[in-house]
Amino acid sequence: MSDSRRRKPPLVADKRYGGKPRAKPPTRGKKTARKGSGGGGGKRPGPPRKPARRKSPQKRRNPMVAFVLGLFGWSFGLIWRVTWRLGAVTVALVVLAAGISGLTMPPIDDLYDGRARGSVTILDDQGEVFAWRGDQFGGVVTADTVSPHLKNAIVATEDKRFYRHWGVSPRGIASAIRINLSEGRGPLSGHGGSTITQQTAKLLCFGQAYDPEEWDSEAAYEADCRESTLLRKGREAIYALGMEMRYSKDEILGLYMNRVYLGEGTRGFEAASQRYFGKSAANVTPAEAAMLAGLLVAPTRYAPTNDLARSQSRASTIVRLMEEQGYLSASAAQNAIDHPAQLSKRAQDQSGGYFADWIMSSTPDFLTSKTTADVILRTTLDQRIQTAAEDALKWVFDQKVRDGSEAQAAVVVMSADGAVRAMVGGRDVQASGVFNRATQALRQTGSSFKPFVYATALELGWHYNDIVEDTPLTINIPGSGPWSPENYDHQYRGPVTLEQALMKSLNIPAVRVADAAGLDNVRKIASDFGIESDLAAGPALALGASESTLIEMVGAYAGILNGGSSVTPYGLQEVRLQGDAEPLMGSEGGIGERVIREDAARELIYMMRQVVTRGTGGRAGLPDREIAGKTGTTQAARDAWFIGFSADYVAGVWMGYDDNTPLTGVTGAGLPAEIFHEVMARVHDGLPVHALPMLHPAPEPARTIADNGRGGSSGGGGGGLETAIERALKDIFGLN
Structure with a gap:
């Protein structure tokens, strides 16, 4: 019997070489006859095959369209190939440039402070910062x-x-x-x-x-x-x-x-x-x-x-x-x-803007605007007094000056040694970097100059109770002709004492005293007290025809308060570099040489005290302490002044228009005196009371000041410049 019908196992070679596995044998079932034979035993017929489709003939593309599409594809490919290569090269160059840049950069510690110039830090008298300048x-x-x-x-x-x-x-x-x-x-x-x-x-x-x-x-x-x-x-x-x-x-x-x-x-x-x-x-x-x-x-x-x-x-x-x-x-x-x-x-206060500007302008450039180091300036500014001055000025303008007025004002407060404690250079009390009327405005001083006329007379030996005539006076001025001064109220009082003449701010007596004492002497006394501006050459000098700044005038009055020695107003105490303990420089101001005798200065303070108690400066007085001072009003009321002092501080106020427009209804005895009062009331609030260093000499027989032959009535009584000089020599050298 043959075993040919047995299913043969797949060959090993099929597995080894990955050949396709054989098809599974058909499922056993009813046998079908072989094709062409009468018996079974043949292959099973497979499923009927579908008739094969006939391929349709391929549609040919338009040659022109094909060319364009091909050209576009080729161009895009070329652009893409060039672009990504250029991009890669660019990125590589950028990275290379950045790497080179990074390698050449300095150590980080060298880059923190890149300022081309230094800074200026300004301290007040207590060592507190109140202003900055520079970076x-x-x-x-x-x-x-x-x-x-x-x-x-x-x-x-x-x-x-x-x-x-x-x-x-x-x-x-x-x-x-x-x-x-x-x-x-x-x-x-x-x-x-x-x-x-x-x-x-x-x-x-x-x-x-x-x-x-x-x-x-x-x-x-x-x-x-x-x-x-x-x-x-x-x-x-x-x-x-x-x-x-x-x-x-x-x-x-x-x-x-x-x-x-x-x-x-x-x-x-x-x-x-x-x-x-x-x-x-x-x-x-x-x-x-x-x-x-x-x-x-x-x-x-x-x-x-x-x-x-x-x-x-x-x-x-x-x-x-x-x-x-x-x-x-x-x-x-x-x-x-x-x-x-x-x-x-400290940031809110904003005080001392004008003061800081003055300090910067009066300190050498290489230590301020042109410094390349960090500089510390310690100043004389008292921020309490600065705030008092600002508040007082603002209050008076808010309460007593009409809305819309463009009138300006300035205030300076100083110690008797010339140390500036506060400065306001205009109505905008917190301004900085603008025109400072306290230090930059040259204005006629008016009757606020008269104390220097009487200081000259007292230095020459006259006294508060000496007599001068308040009668019509005409002086022939070479090159200008006759000049006839008048009093503010156009009245004449006849013989008056020096005390009364200053107290009532009489013009004619002041001209007579200056003429008798010698205009050159008056000019020298004023200059020695610190009024550095050009002083008038003629007799109008006595009436304040010369121009000066407020800070000069306050400094000159400080010389009267300190007993007759000149002062140089100053605001800088020391300069040092940040981090250094030793200062580079110290103060360049303070008390200088004696200008008039101490007794003469004390007597002048007494006379100026009468200005406030019984004269034109009544509004400037304080109820709890002694104040002395002098009013000043220039021709046509273009400038109005009040300058005075207590035993502790000197203060000055100027008021006027920047364009010299006359003030309306304002004299030195008015708003400037009221501003002075408000400033000094705030400045002295809580301070102990000190008496003014006044000297009220024992009454002597009244003497009449002559006119040196320039005209007008002398009223008799001798005296005159020659007698005054003799008395001054006796006082100074002990001559009999």
Whole structure:
């Protein structure tokens, strides 16, 4: 029997070589007959085959279309091949340039303070800061030393992906271009899309230092560094990438925090924190950190010293950004919004603007405007007295000057040794960098000059009770003809004492006394007391025809108070460099040489005391202490003065118009005396009472002052210049 019908196993070779497995044998079932035989045993017929489809003939493409499509495909392929190769080369060149740039960058410590000039910090008499000039740099801060709130506020505001990019943010640039175009600006105008790294690159001016020979000023240098062009943007991106290769993220952030300008002359967050809050940047609260970060967009506009409410509003926006980015909890953010940052008292006071300007202008340039170091100026300013002067002037103008008036005023308060304690140079009491009427305005002094006429007479030996005629007087002035002075009220009183003449501010007696004492002598006494302006040559000198500044006049009156010695008004006590213990220079003012005898000065103080108690200066008096002084009103009331003193301080007030328009209804006995009263009342509030150093000599027989033959009635009685000189020599040298 044959086994040919058995199913043979598959060959081993089929498995080894991966041949197709054989088809499974058909399922056993009913056998079918072989084809062509009568019996079964043949293959089972398969399923019927479908008739084969006839292939349709291929449709031929238009040759022109085929050519265009082929050309397009070839061009696109060529462009793609060229583009990616150029892109790769460009990226390689940029990376190479950034790497070279990074390798040439200096150590990080050399970049923190990039100021081209130094700063000036001005201290008051107690050593407290009250003014700054130049670029302030409070010291180096780092991302680790500042408050975490400040670091977070800066990142949230300026570059929320700072710690995730490589120095350039394509997403930020694209967003900035879209916003600029939507707002109708050029793609590079307005929003820049710059990262903190790119902003730091601009602050460093891509490593190019300031050269005064290349730029007209530091401002021009900075403007050039901030210029926005495609070329600049490319350079900025390369330098930013180089910085990312050279420095760490925190080091870049530290550079940014030290170099950025934050208003009010502050460079860096430490200086700004000290300026606005009186504390280190390490200790700021979330509200204060948000306010500081808000300065980055526009430091002058958002400076809290300019508009605190606007600065607080901007800070609230930044607090919300910090909350959105997870730097603050909802409760902490709400607390910062409900309790916004406030200026420190020192930043609020704003006192001493005119004073600081005067100090800067009277100190050598190499220590102030042109300094390249950080300079400390300690001054004589008393901020309590400064505030008193400002408040008094403002109160009088608010209460007693009509609305719309453009009249101006100035105030100076000084110690008897010439130390200036307060200065207000105009009605805008907190102004700075403007015309200072206390030191720069040369104005006729009027009757406020008369004390120097009587100081000359007293020095020559006359006394308060000597007689001078108040009668019509005409003097022939060579080259000008006859001159006939008149009293303010156009009346004559006949014989009057020197005390009465000064007390009532009579013009004719003053001219007679000056003429008898000698105009040259009067001019010398006034000059020695510190009035350095050109003094009139004729007899009108006695009536204040000469011009002077308020600070000169107050300094001259200080010489009377201190017993007859000249003073040089000064405001600077010492100059030193920041960090140095030894001063570079000290005060250049103070008491100088004696001008008149002490007895003469004490007698003059007595006479000036009568001006306040019984004469034209009644409104200047204080109820609780002795005040002496003198009024002054010039021709047509273009200037009105009151200058006087207590035992402790000298103060002077000038009032007038900048364009010499006559004052309406104002004399020295009016508003200037009232301003003086308000200033001195505030200055002396709470101080112990001291008596004026007056001398009331024992009455002597009255003598009549002659006219030296210039005309007018002498009234008899002898005296005259010759007799006065003899008496002065006796007093000085003990002659009999």
